[in-house]
Amino acid sequence: MTAIIFSDYRLICGFMDDCKNDINILKCGSIRPGEKDAHSQGEVVACLEKGLVKEAEENDPRIKVSDECKKAILRVAELSSDDFHLDRHLYFACRDDRERFCENTQAGEGRVYKCLFNHKFEESMSEKCHDALTTRQKLIAQDYKVSYSLAKSCKSDLKKYRCNVENLPRSREARLSYLLMCLESAVHRGRQVSSECQGEMLDYRRMLMEDFSLSPEIILSCRGEIEHHCSGLHRKGRTLHCLMKVVRGEKGNVGLNCQQALQTLIQETDPGADYRIDRALNEACESVIQTACKHIRSGDPMILSCLMEHLYTEKMVEDCEHRLLELQYFISRDWKLDPVLYRKCQGDASRLCHTHGWNETTSDLMPTGAVFSCLYRHAYRTEEQGRRLSRECRAEVQRILHQRAMDVKLDPALQDKCMIDLGKWCSEKTETGQELECLQDHLDDLVVECRDIVGNLTELESEDIQIEALLMRACEPIIQTFCHEMADNQIDSGDLMECLIQNKHQKEMNEKCAIGVTHFQLVQMKDFRFSYKFKMACKEDVLKLCPNIKKKVDVVICLSTTVRNDTLQDAREQRVSLKCRKQLRVEELEMTEDIRLEPELYEACKSDIKNNCPNVPYGNAQIIECLKENKKRLSNRCHQKVFKLQENEMMDPELDYTLMRVCKQMIKRFCAEADSKNMLQCLKQNKNNEVMDPKCKQMITKRQITQNTDYRLNPVLRKACKQDIPKFCQNILSTAKDDAELEGQVVSCLKLKYADQRLSPDCEDQIRVIIQESALDYRLDPQLQMHCSDEISRLCAEEAAAQEQTGQVEECLKVNLLKIKPEMCKKEVLNMLKESKADIFVDPVLHTACALDIKHHCAAIPPGRGRQMSCLMEALEDKRVRLQPECKKRLNDRIEMWSYAAKVAPAEGFSDLAMQVMTSPSKNYILSVITVSICVLFLIGLLCGRITKRVTRELKDR
Incomplete structure (x- = not known):
């Protein structure tokens, strides 16, 4: 009976009355004149259905279906929803396709409809059937009751959660979108919705995502975008993903209405709850899900999160990557579209962000991303700062932040405020993660609103560097080896980044991680707030x-x-x-590890780095060390900065990164208990220990060379000689510049006064050590190196090339004193000879040769002030004493040198004269003559009386 009635629209009660005018207006009364098929009257209903659909899609005033007819059309569609035979147009259009695809599907309860819907995009589906099915689906979108299975399965749930027609907002129909959003709201709030209803909802959400034409708002608002960018992509959700791509800004611009229509559709279909709803995503990511996310149940909301975690990894395929980011763009703009986040944070959002529940009206009132912004502001509050998120919600907020860091387009506020700056500064930065790094690099150049957003995000990263998911992925090996405890902590507080910085130069460190860590350090220099631990400790x-x-x-x-x-x-x-x-x-x-972390020094030395250290890496303070080694070739500005840096390092050796790195093990061995300020002093004292590491020894020598160029670079000497330096070397100080080396002039001045035995005890002790060290290694004497470099190359090249310096060069210069031509060099060698007279300890070659003789013949005589040297000279003259042959030879050589020195450089004072007498081979003769002369003078005065005449007292007192 129903088949007969539905075969002719005139037999349907009231239908003709309600739709008579519409049939005439839409010209549905005579489809094919002259023919009278058995199903021709079904074409009238089909024509009216198409008119109803077209009205919603085109918003054309010429196509207008009356409300009465509209209700009648939807009522007929509802009545025919049980059995597809009752929809005469669809039945005749799809009967062959039904046999092809749904042969075993029993008619009734809408089963054949559902089967045909599932095969709508098959290649062998006829075009007539495809069009009829699409019209049917569009009617379902306008009134969910047109789907028999959906209306039946969800009837009780609709009533239970007040989603029925009576509760609809005014002037709204029983649209499928309202039904889906209302029931999804109940599911997200943890309410029970029957499994049959949820299954039906899933099918129809998938249906809406597969075919954009089922959403009249999309057709109406996005027609231009579809024609320009997405023509020809009409199957399996490809058009929608094409539009999403356009909205992301990858294929051009998109209108605001179209963007809003897409956002609404994503809210209706809620693909974040089940990735299978998005067929394009499902097909593109199937292989990734099977390999990377197989441990998660199919349809679980965490599948999307798992895919995001594997974004830009080897397991991710390009097509899946694009589909995933296109969907995440919209999910990131509405916190409700992430069901796990919503479930864990709805209480916190209501308590802290003043959102009350989740229904379709709140999304209109709430600005894009506002709720999530509120949540993450509270996520990183301390207990002192007030109300905080629950632990579960905080974990979800962190998860979302980690995922959004992958792509700036996933952060709505960042993309909105920084669109102009991204185009201006970062248009060429197309690699993964480069856009945010670019914005951070140009932080000072950004507009205020963008700078604030980037600043806040960077501040957040400093507290929880795991937000930088790409960096964390690159640093995985080093984290697992050295920082796993910090990574496992739910609350980071900057510890993980600090650990990565400390281990930046471990052999396990890869280039990507090192570059990422260094970049973050450079960004931190722009604002102290970007260093979380520093900010919290020192605010x-x-x-x-x-x-x-x-x-x-x-x-x-x-x-x-x-x-x-x-x-x-x-x-x-x-x-x-x-x-x-x-x-x-x-x-x-x-x-101290990278010159770029000291902006003033870096800016001052940029050109010098380019000229003198072009291929030297920045890390491990290698550029700084290179500048120190090329100090004489630097520009004045750079030289001054390097000198100031060295002055600070010498005052606090712990700031000398290279020294601390090279001598790390030796510091543990010899200086574990030493104060950090005395670290270099301790290393110098242990420099010649037989277990001293050669590389560390070489580095200590480098620092000693630096110290001897200027007394200001030797804090211990400066303190010990603070009275002696102005007293004896004022003429040098008066010409000194604040930030330029004195090239060892003050040290040389003090050495000469040491030879004259005029220094204070503390200063004398320090100078003795310097003379001893310089006597072993000519490089520690800047004046000698400056004036004698040519002579050393000419006369002592072999000795200078020795790997271990033990005084051979100095000895060579002394032996070849007569061959030295430059007067300044000759003077320096003579000064060395003069210094050696003052104390045998400062003449290492002589001291080594005579060590046993000193022990045997001069053990009771304290060192210093030439006492032991005098003792050896007396032993040399004493025929009863037999000195070691080597000692005897060296002493005779020294006597010859001193004799020559006395001729070339006469005594400058009584002390020099006394020293020459004491060290002369004819010392006894000279002293005898002086004694006899004094005695004779005394006798003459005693025997011969006074020379002057006597004078009276009165004359004396006048």
Whole structure:
């Protein structure tokens, strides 16, 4: 009976009355004149259905279906939803396809419809059937009751959760979208929705995602975009993903209405809850899911999260990557589209962000990304700062942040505020993760709104560097080996990045990770807030002592200067707090590793680096070391900065990154208990220990050479000789410049006064050590090296080339004294001879040769002031004493040299004269003559009386 009634629209009660005018207007009364098929009357209903659909899609005033007819059409469609035979047009259009695809599907309860829907995009599906099925689906989109299975399965749930027609907002129909969103809301709130209803919802959500034409808003708002960018892509959701790609900005611009229509469709279909809803994504990512996410149940919301975690890895395929990012773009703009986030954070959002529930009206009132922004602001609050997120919600917020860091387009606020800057500064940065790095590099050039967003994100990264998912992936080996404890902590607080920085030069470190860590260090220099631990430890101190200073390097300098001044002035109480001083130390040490972390030095030396260190890597302080080695070739500005740097390093050797790195093991062995300020002094004292590492020994020598170029670079000497230097070397100080080396002039001046035995005891001790070291290694005497470099190359090349310097070059110069031509070089060698007279310890060759004789003949005589040298000279003259042959030979050589020196450089004072007499081979004769002369003078005065005449007392007193 129903088949007969539905075969002719005139037999349907009231239909003709309601739709008579519409049939005439739409010209549906005579489809094919002259023919009268058995199903021709079904074509009238089909024509009206198409008119109803067209009205919604085109918004054309000429195509208008009356409300009464509209209801009648949807009612007829609803009544025919049970059995596809009742839809005469669809039945005749699809009967062959039904036999092909749904042969075993029993008619009734909408089963054949559903089967045909599932095969709509098959290649062998006829075009007539495809069009009829699409029209049917469009009617379902307008009224969910046109789907028998959906209406039946969800009837009780619709009533239970007040999603039925009576509760619809005014002037809205029973649209499929409203039904889906209302029931999805119940599911996300943890309410029970029957499995049959959820299954039906899944089918129809998938249907909407597969075919864009089922959403009239998309056709109406995105027609231009579809024609220009996405023509020919009409199957399996490809058109929608093409539009998503356009919205992401990868294929051109898109209108606001189209973007809003797409966002609404994503809200309706909710593919974040089940990736299978998005057929294009499902097919593109199937292989990735089977390999990387096989441990997660099919249809679980965490599948999408798993795919995001494997973005840009070897397991990800390109097509899946594109589809995933296109979908995530929309999910990131509505926190409700991530079901796990919503479920874990709905209570926190209501409590902290003033969102009350989730329904279709809230999305219109809430700005894009506003709720999530609120959540992540609370996620990183401390207990002192007030209300915080629950642990579960915080974990989800962190997960989302980690995923969004993969692509700037996944951060709505960042993309919105920084669109102009991205185009201006970062248009060429197309590689993964480069856009955010580019924005950070140009932080000072960005517009205010963008700078604030990038600054806040960078500040967040400093607390939880795992947000930088790409960096974490690159650093996985080093994290697992050295930093796994920090990585396992739910609350990072900057510990993980600090660990990565400390282990940046381990052999396990790969290039990508090292570059990423260094980049983050460079970004941190732009604002002290970007160093979380430093900010937390020192924020009160910065506000009090360094207000209005923003850049981290300036804050470090400000606080370091305050600490140093308080220390030098023996302040009763340090102005910088203890916790800040500890973290300040960490920051100071980190900055020494790369010249780029010291912007002032780097800017001053850029051209010098290019000229003198073109292929030297920045890491491990190699550029800084290169500049030190080429100091004489640097520009004045760079030279001054390097000198200041060396002065700071010598005052605090722990800031000397290269020394600390090369001598790390030796410091542990010899200087474990030494104060950091005395580290270099300790290493110098143990330099000649037989177990000293050769590389460390070489580095200590380098630092000694540097120290001897200028007394200001030797804090111990400077302190010991603070009275002697102005007293004896004032003429040198008066010509000195603040940031230029004195090339060892002050040290040479003090050496000469040491030979004259005029220095204070503390200063004398320090100079003795310097003379001893210089006597073993000519490179430690800057004046000798400066004036005698040519002579050393000519006369002592073999000795200078020796790997271990033990005084051979100095001995060679002494032996060849007569062959030396330049007067300044000759003077330096003569000064060496003069110094050696003062103490045998400063003549290593002689001291080594005579060590046994000193032990046997001069053991009771204390060293210093030429006493032991005089003892040896007396032993040489004493016929009863037999000295070692080598000692005897060396002593005779020295006597000859001193004799020549006395001729070339006469005594400059009584002390020089006395020393010459004491070291002369005819010392006894000279002393005898002097004694006899004094005695004769005394006798003459005694025997011959006075020479002057006597005078009266009165004349004397006048």
